[in-house]
Amino acid sequence: MANTTKCAAPEGNRGRDEWMTVIEMQEYMGASRSKAYDLIWSGEVGSYRLGRKLLVSRASVDAYIESRSGRK
Numbered sequence: 001m002a003n004t005t006k007c008a009a010p011e012g013n014r015g016r017d018e019w020m021t022v023i024e025m026q027e028y029m030g031a032s033r034s035k036a037y038d039l040i041w042s043g044e045v046g047s048y049r050l051g052r053k054l055l056v057s058r059a060s061v062d063a064y065i066e067s068r069s070g071r072k
Helices: 022-029 033-042 058-069
Strands: 019-021 047-050 053-057
Touching: 019 022, 019 058, 022 033, 022 053, 022 058, 033 053, 053 058
Parallel strands: none
Antiparallel strands: 019 053, 047 053
């Protein structure tokens, strides 16, 4: 059996620099599938395509939520 190493970001670097799938974004925001894709295609939430997988920046989702919450 091959020896594998699990790579993870150091504890201090986790959080706002993570990427998530669209499904994870939906669950995180409590949004519908169409709303999630609307936010991605409009550019309001940053995304990255890795092959067929579409990844969403957690930092941009957090920024979108903060901008809509009315808190400054």
